[in-house]
Amino acid sequence: MRVLILGGTTEAFQLAQRLAGDDRFDALYALAGRTQKPLLPATTCRIGGFGGVDGLARWLVDERVSAMIDATHPFAAQMSRNAVEAAAITYVPLLRLQRAEWQLQPGDDWRIVADMAAAVAALGEQPQRAFLAIGRKEVAAFTAAPQHSYLVRAVDAPNAEGLPPQSQVILQRGPFTFADELALLQHNRIDIVVSKNAGGTAAYPKIEAARQLGIPVVMVARPAVPHAPECADIDAALAWLEELLRPEAHRE
Ligand code: NAP
Numbered sequence: 727m728r729v730l731i732l733g734g735t736t737e738a739f740q741l742a743q744r745l746a747g748d749d750r751f752d753a754l755y756a757l758a759g760r761t762q763k764p765l766l767p768a769t770t771c772r773i774g775g776f777g778g779v780d781g782l783a784r785w786l787v788d789e790r791v792s793a794m795i796d797a798t799h800p801f802a803a804q805m806s807r808n809a810v811e812a813a814a815i816t817y818v819p820l821l822r823l824q825r826a827e828w829q830l831q832p833g834d835d836w837r838i839v840a841d842m843a844a845a846v847a848a849l850g851e852q853p854q855r856a857f858l859a860i861g862r863k864e865v866a867a868f869t870a871a872p873q874h875s876y877l878v879r880a881v882d883a884p885n886a887e888g889l890p891p892q893s894q895v896i897l898q899r900g901p902f903t904f905a906d907e908l909a910l911l912q913h914n915r916i917d918i919v920v921s922k923n924a925g926g927t928a929a930y931p932k933i934e935a936a937r938q939l940g941i942p943v944v945m946v947a948r949p950a951v952p953h954a955p956e957c958a959d960i961d962a963a964l965a966w967l968e969e970l971l972r973p974e975a976h977r978e
C-alpha cells in the first residue's frame with residue numbers, strides 16, 4: 727500500500743522508519759524543505775511543497791497513493807488544511823497523527839495567547855530578557871517589541887533582517903534535557919519564555935525548567951485546523967493502516 731506521510735516531526739520520522747521495514751507498505755515521506763539538513767527516513771523522500779490543494783490532489787492521484795498520514799507539526803496548519811481538502815477531493819483516506827497538547831501543571835505560570843502577535847504583546851512594555859523557543863519562521867514578529875532582549879533558539883539561523891535588534895541566536899536541534907534547559911535559562915538570566923504548545927516530550931524540558939525557576943511562559947495556543955480522524959501515537963497510526971489493508975475495508 728502506498729502511504730504518503732506528511733512529515734517534519736519526530737513522530738513522522740519514526741512512523742516512516744517503521745513502515746520502511748515493513749514490506750506491506752511503500753511509504754513516501756514528504757517535507758516542506760525548510761531545514762538545511764533534515765532528518766530523512768529510509769523511505770522514498772520528497773522535498774518541497776505540492777502546490778496547494780490542487781497540486782497535492784493531483785500528486786495523490788498520479789502517485790496512486792492509498793492512504794495519507796498528516797504527521798506535520800501542530801503549527802503547520804496550512805499543510806493540515808490542504809491535506810483535509812485534497813483527501814476530500816480524491817477520496818484518499820486521511821489520518822492526522824498529532825501529539826497531545828501540554829497541559830498546565832501545578833506551579834506553571836502560563837499566559838496563553840492565540841498567536842504570535844499576541845505573544846509579542848504579552849511581553850509587556852517593560853524590557854525583559856525573553857527566550858524565544860518558537861523556531862525561526864515567526865521571530866520577525868518580535869521586531870515590533872525592540873525594548874526586550876531576546877535569546878532565539880532555532881535549528882537553522884533566522885534571517886538577520888527579521889531579528890529584533892537585541893538578539894542572540896543559538897542553533898540547536900532537540901531533544902533537550904531538563905538539566906540543560908535549566909542551565910540555559912539561568913545562565914542567560916531569562917525572565918520569560920515564549921513557546922508554542924507543541925506537545926510531546928522533546929521540547930517539554932524548557933517548560934519544566936521554567937516551572938522550577940518560577941519563570942512565566944507565554945504559551946501560544948495551537949491554530950485551528952479542520953476536523954480529520956486523529957490519533958496520538960505511531961502504534962495507533964499503524965493499526966489504522968492495517969485496518970485499511972483488510973479486504974473488507976475496500977468493499978465499504
Ligand atoms: P505550513 O505553513 O502549514 O505549510 C506551508 C506550505 O509548506 C504548505 O502549503 C506546503 O506547500 C508546504 N509544506 C508544509 N509541510 C509540508 C510537508 N510536510 N511536505 C510537503 N510540503 C509541505 O507549514 P510550516 O509551519 O511552514 O511547516 C513546514 C514544515 O516544518 C512541516 O513539515 C512541519 O511539520 C515542520 N515543522 C513546523 C513547525 C512549526 O512550528 N510550524 C515546527 C516544527 C516542524 P504547498 O502548498 O506548495 O504544498
